Amino acid sequence: MYRWICLVVILVWVGGCERPASDDGNRAGEAPAAVDEATTRALEAELVEADRDFAKAVERTGLGGWMGAFAPGGRMIARGESHIGREAIRRRMLPAFADSTFSLTWDPVYAEIAASGDLGYTVGRYTLSIGSGDSASTEEGTYLTVWRRQPDGSWKVQADIGNPAPGTDGD
Numbered sequence: 155m156y157r158w159i160c161l162v163v164i165l166v167w168v169g170g171c172e173r174p175a176s177d178d179g180n181r182a183g184e185a186p187a188a189v190d191e192a193t194t195r196a197l198e199a200e201l202v203e204a205d206r207d208f209a210k211a212v213e214r215t216g217l218g219g220w221m222g223a224f225a226p227g228g229r230m231i232a233r234g235e236s237h238i239g240r241e242a243i244r245r246r247m248l249p250a251f252a253d254s255t256f257s258l259t260w261d262p263v264y265a266e267i268a269a270s271g272d273l274g275y276t277v278g279r280y281t282l283s284i285g286s287g288d289s290a291s292t293e294e295g296t297y298l299t300v301w302r303r304q305p306d307g308s309w310k311v312q313a314d315i316g317n318p319a320p321g322t323d324g325d
Contacts, residue, residue, distance in 0.1 A: 258281075
């Protein structure tokens with residue numbers, strides 16, 4: 155699973171390097187100017203807050219909160235399957251969120267921003283539970299979410315992957 159996480163980060167990071175000309179003055183293929191250390195720390199704090207806001211939105215609105223965080227071409231890897239684009243992600247998550255006993259909570263513990271300031275990732279711990287009584291199951295694990303800063307300054311999920319901890323129901 156560690157290899158999958160590394161592969162996702164590398165693919166998303168490399169994919170972010172080849173970009174068309176933008177309206178910020180950079181030519182096609184030219185990387186944005188690096189941000190200073192103070193800006194980097196501020197953006198990392200902003201990214202952690204975006205991740206926490208994502209979790210709160212899911213807690214409040216379920217599937218709508220989940221979908222609202224993903225970029226149009228976002229990717230989600232779940233149980234070894236890759237789901238690309240909002241519609242594929244929605245189809246994958248709909249059955250879980252339709253179950254009234256489903257609960258997914260998480261909290262980021264670390265964030266890092268690329269030198270360009272427009273791409274970053276968060277790492278944290280999650281708890282997923284579904285069912286009740288004797289049929290209840292709980293999975294705990296870690297996750298990695300890759301974020302891309304949008305033209306309006308918001309952050310959207312570019313890629314998301316969870317890794318169940320050994321010994322939980324997801325193992």
